[in-house]
Amino acid sequence: MKEQLESLRNEALEQVNSAEDLKSLQDLRVKYLGKKGPITEVLRGMGKLSKEERPVIGQLANEVREAIESAIKDKQEHLELEKIKAQLAEESIDVTLPGRPVQSANHHPLTAVIEEIEDLFIGLGFSIAEGPEVENDYYNFEALNLPKDHPARDMQDSFYITEEILLRTHTSPNQARVMEAHKGKGPVKIICPGKVYRRDTDDATHSHQFMQIEGLYVDKNVRLSDLKGILTVFAKEMFGEDRQIRLRPSYFPFTEPSVEMDISCFHCSGSGCSVCKKTGWIEILGAGMVHPHVLEMSGFDPKVYTGFAFGMGPERIAMLKYGINDIRHFYNNDVRFLKQFKRA
């Protein structure tokens, strides 16, 4: 009986070792350790044994059972590991293949520039005022100190619909509208972005339709130095911390004094290059102190209130910022152009 158990052990261990999958292992478990298995049988036949032999054989039978159990367990773990390995190998992919593209587009570059400027001025306490694109001659010109027959009207050849109604040539008419709505009481702090129209033949530098952003600040004791301060903040935010600004006297009918603002060239830092036409400075916008006639016509007392106004072209700013050389790109809407402003 002892020999019988020993050979049983050897036979079982050999078979467990050579089992190739979990299924045959399970069969072996049933075969050797099951209720009808040989070990159970040995244990059942123990009654025939002598008193002395019984514990010896019993212990041996248990040892054999444990040995087989443990061998099966080890083998099982081993086979499971093998199975997972095989699965992983089968599931491997080329991780260098491109991902499935996600669709996302972006702002038109002009919208991007306008939004950036809007946010900058919102941070400075300004609101955004929008107005009609078709305007009364009164708001577009007269309320801005440009009576009929004023020579400066030549500077802005306009699209008229009737004698009194035209496409706005700038967004300033909205400043007059907002001031009127304030009924002579400041402060007024607005910027007015929007489309404007002038009788220009479209070419690389002209467009009959373009964007403008005008700003207005009317309050008691507003000074030209405040304009200089605000514009300095603007220049640094838009074109870099190192920018300096310069104000040059100029002429606009709606401001007095009037200035042009130049910024130090961001391309050559002032040493002179093609971007700044070798001057070290780039013309960015026109500005000035609101003309007393304009304040008065919009219901503000010029003895009590002063203000500044400025106006700039988002196209020009975008062209400078991104190095775009033809204004028509903005209105062609070539998607190969639009796509370049993903980060804008």
Next chain:
Amino acid sequence: MLVSYNWLKDYVDLSGVSPEELADKITKAGIEVEHVHKLGEGIKDVVVGYVKSCSQHPNADKLNVCQVDLGSEEAQIVCGAPNVAAGQKVAVAKVGAVLPGNFKIKKAKLRGEVSEGMICSLEELGIDGKLVPKEYQNGIYVFGDDAVVGEDALPYLNLDDYVLELDILPNSAHCLNMIGVAYEVAAILNRSVNLPDPAVEEDQTLAEQKIKVSVEAADAAPYYGARVIENIRIEPSPRWMQNRLIAAGIRPINNIVDITNYVLLEYGQPLHAFDYDHLGSKQILVRYAQDNEQMTTLDDEERTLQSSDLVITNGKQPVALAGVMGGADSEIADETQTVLLEAAVFDALSVRRTSSRLQLRTDASQRYEKGIDRNRVVPAANRAAALMQSIAGAKVLKGIVEQGEREVAPHTIDMPWTKINDVLGTTLEADEIASLLQRLNFNANIAGEMLHVEVPPRRPDVTIPEDIVEEAGRIYGYDHVPATLPEGESTRGKLTSYQKKRRMVQRYFEGIGLYQAVTYSLTTKEKAQQLTIQAQSEDQLVELSMPMSEERSTLRMSIVPELLDVVRYHMNRQIPNLKLYEIGKVFTAKQKPLTDLPLETEHAAGALTGLENIQSWEGRQQPVDFYSVKGILEGLFEKLGVLDNVKFTPAERDLLHPGRTADISLNGSAIGYLGQLHPSVQKEKDLNDTYVFEINLQALLEENVPETTYRDLPRYPSVTRDIALVVDESVQAGDLHDIIREAGGSLLIDIKLFDVYQGEHLEEGKKSLAFSLQYLDPNKTLTDKEVNKVHENILNACQERAGAVLRN
């Protein structure tokens, strides 16, 4: 305005200030110098030569062989100019010389004769052909006796000069003349101005015996003065004057015309010289024209006048358009002996009206329009008379025959001097302010708090205290103005709720792959009316009164037609996949002709064509279709909180596919459409399947939407039941959806259509729609019985109202 640097030196000491530095200073003080032109640029080694002999070339009819003395040497030069002759002093480009355009002169043989240099015409020396005097237009230039043989020829021709090109804006008209520029430059450099001294030696004969002046329209001609000048010899003006006129961009004509132009440039006072003997009378009458009165101007154009045109007449016929142009009949000619010189002041507006109506802009009209210095009219007349005397050997008759005041008093401005600091943000002292203004030759005095300024009449642009602030500020220099931040009350800057929502809409479209386009608002009359949300009549079009082209003549009423042009642009460039949106205004007239501003409405529109997805290596290709666009819009409506109030209904619209178009309404009112372009339109425009939408964004964003409020998460489980219904294929899914929603009551919380089937196993003309219905009672767990009851209601309603049968 072209300003000669050499000429300017007559009035202001420019020592130590180069032309470039001067240009920079003028620009910084407020008048932009657009260019500094260096005359004689690129010219080397051109000298004065003396033509000792000149004989015909043996082998060429039109060439001459000249022996030319160049001072230190002699050269044989072959010259083709018809006016070359022995005894002339000429400009010679020597062998080794360079002419404009990097044209190098080499020793050459012309038809067998050696030529060692070139005798130059003015054009060959870089002078614009339009400015070359008539006598030198077809040949070489000839110097006077004063030119020294062998010397550099350029200074004789003022080709060592610099010309500053000033951009004159309406407020800087005072710099449309040399004296004005001199005042400006003197103020900038803080130097003094030396004016010419126009003293005339008058003859004993009185001018008033020759001419009578009367002015009927004193409002438009506040001063009219005439001098009579006799014994004129018409000939070319001297070289110095020709040189200066050429530098200023004016072609020399003859001494008399040149003098009037020269004084115009110098004083800014337009003068007109009439041929006295051709005036047709001995009187000048200034009056308004009669309607349809005719006259021929100097340019030989027949002009039809109006009663608003001011004219100079001989008592009967017009002889000049006041301040604009003289008449052809009394033009200065070679035979002219006696000149009537007009020096007058005309009203700016009157000149402007006439010159712009006739589209006749002249040097004179330009200056009258922008305002002249009233007090310079008599000095200018005297300056011209003196020049005629010295240059043309003329006799100036005694006196100026005139009507009106010669001079006006300076305009005075009184203001607190501190206003300058208050507006500029500077801390100037009173005496500093006064001295800044005195640099401009303004008489400025401080008395206590007040500043008193006398503004000379040459500065009609300076009228109010703010103008004084500007003058003081610009001479002080804005570089010296500090940068400060406003000290007033602070305000809260923010976007309006509309602006916030609009930004959200932009980001939504872009987030799902639609690029933002910006197209033109002006379009053709035809396109303006296409694909509008609501039917529009022609009366609602907003049309320009004078469009630049038919292409941009009318304001758009919809955006989609413009986007279709963009789609076509891409098709032409083999870019078949495109997704675009645009937000912009459309315009509708409230009446015609327009008396009120048109209605402006903000729309959002889109155009999509090609693939829905971006193609990748997997090869998945999902084309854009109706439902991709509808999904985009539903997503938008959901984001704006209005999806439940929006309805899509089948529609037929011009240019769109009749079976693939839906109208969109919000709470029952039309707010847009979506659809595929009609196949025939696609074919005509050479487009692939293209889907478009246009919605009234303004209505959508202005819709009142309740604030977001949190709802408790369900504490009880929901029950989901699927239901597949077989209906006639004509039944719309949306109708069935509505029936289910209505019949489902409050327990039905969600309806999802998850399958649409037609074909095998189904009767012909039938389709099956499968919905997944979710039921929930927020207060308790639903029992099967309760769900069954509602579910049956739904089934019954579908049977009754849509003929639906449960699919087994």
